[in-house]
């Protein structure tokens with residue numbers, strides 16, 4: 001099942017059923033440009049046999065970052081660098097799609113003095129030390145951001161990437177607009193589900209106008225926010241129907257936010273963990289309502305678990321993140337039927353606050369991606385506490401450099 005190609009409705013073929021889900025690399029320069037490290041990392045993944053590589057989130061506005069050293073695409077100034085990156089990522093007949101994102105209020109103090117959001121509602125109290133209170137976006141700012149997604153997508157196409165993905169999950173700006181908790185606007189962008197979905201629908205249609213019908217556009221969506229007063233499973237299904245109706249090419253299903261990080265499998269029932277995929281139940285339900293190809297991400301670890309999910313018809317693609325950060329050739333080994341050892345286990349420091357926010361799940365795996373990018377072997381048993389201390393110091397230093405650059 002896993003080796004069978006998937007043809008999208010627009011004719012694009014993904015050579016097998018394994019897809020790398022987005023993982024923020026934070027490997028760009030301080031001024032957010034592509035680097036050789038990114039080229040190396042994607043060459044390793046493209047060689048590793050995965051059919052579809054979705055890049056880590058790329059920002060559409062360099063003044064609104066999710067973390068220091070994110071890549072940003074605002075105009076064509078970096079086209080030659082982006083082209084080199086696309087060449088490496090599309091080698092070996094691999095589809096390579098760029099995930100486009102705006103973090104909204106999830107832009108930390110380290111890189112943002114004034115984050116923006118649909119409404120001026122802060123993240124939960126536990127985040128006060130890390131994030132400033134956001135300012136509500138004006139109509140003009142909303143229109144500007146929509147256009148930025150379209151501009152960035154057109155540049156990705158020109159650089160040679162094979163598609164794009166809108167990051168509509170995990171509590172970033174698109175997901176903030178969808179959430180009745182984070183979006184309490186009284187205008188056409190808030191209130192009813194139709195109004196809250198307007199932002200993502202407008203982004204989709206602006207991108208589509210910019211890239212044409214043959215270029216795949218995907219979305220990563222939350223099956224739910226898992227937050228009181230947040231975006232529910234039923235609402236998520238209705239938004240999936242709206243996107244299917246306008247012609248989105250692939251829907252990736254995830255779930256959770258910084259405030260409730262379900263995407264990492266935290267707090268999942270043992271039966272769900274055992275079944276591998278965290279969000280398969282949602283996929284089974286949405287499958288009867290839309291015929292858009294689906295990708296489910298979160299928790300897949302073994303070939304039988306993945307093949308069962310495809311075989312059952314619940315999903316068309318299996319999304320993989322953490323296993324590929326430890327072993328870039330994980331897919332190739334699975335496809336060859338090699339008996340590979342489960343390379344992912346919880347990364348815990350023992351510091352309650354850090355472990356509660358599931359920060360280690362990104363910090364530890366980012367460190368492994370950095371090793372691959374610099375031509376080194378990953379360290380599957382690297383000490384979480386050591387990595388935490390190192391990466392925190394690096395992040396603060398990089399945040400300081402970002403601020404200094406902006407001040408000049």
Ligand SMILES: Cc1cc2nc3c(=O)[nH]c(=O)nc-3n(C[C@H](O)[C@H](O)[C@H](O)COP(=O)(O)O)c2cc1C
Nearest residue numbers: 021022023024056057298299320321322362365366
């Ligand atoms: C280091 C790291 C960075 C991540 N960055 C992103 C990102 O930029 N965009 C995104 O949609 N998800 C991101 N995720 C979430 C993953 O795409 C995925 O949804 C999650 O890790 C669950 O899949 P897994 O169990 O296969 O790891 C990230 C995860 C990790 C570990």
